[in-house]
Each structure stands twice: as structure tokens, then as C-alpha cells.
Amino acid sequence: MAEGICYVCNQSFTAANKDTAIDKIVEHMMAAHHGGIWGDAMQSKNAFDKCPVCDADIGKPFAKCPGCGADLVEQYARKVVSRYVH
Secondary structure, three states, X not given: OEEEEOOXXXXXXXXXXXXXXXXXXXXXXXXXXXHHHHHHHOOHHHOOOEOOOOOOEOOOXXXXXXXXXXXXXXXXXXXXXXXXXX
């Protein structure tokens, strides 16, 4: 059993495993807090050096990977949420 929280509103989530908990929290965040997550993801200090999906070089804040089109706002949320799931 894995438990985690939305770091924006502190809503708690439980799931059978860590990956499922992360999926549930990210889905919630993308629906309820997209603007805030987008703002966080677009800060230069939070930019990905490489795309977590296709490994393309990025280095700048982008909403979509210029290489594969992956949603980097969602990928940022996944990266942060993984710290809040145990």
C-alpha cells in the first residue's frame, strides 16, 4: 500500500503501489491545479536538462518536448510528486 499527498492542496491519496499513487495524484493535480503546476514547471530553475520520455536535450523551460511532444508540465508534476509518495 502506498500513500501520498498533493503538494498543492495536501489532499491525501492511497493506492496499491507507488506508481499507481503517483498516477492518481498527478491526474488530480493536472485537473485541479494545472495553472500552478504550469507556472512552477516554466521556471528556469525547474527546466529539464533532458526529456524524461525521449532523452532529448532540452535545457530550457518548455511545456512540450520539442523532440517527442511529451507534456513536460505533467512530467514535472510526476518528478515532484514522487517525493511525496511513500
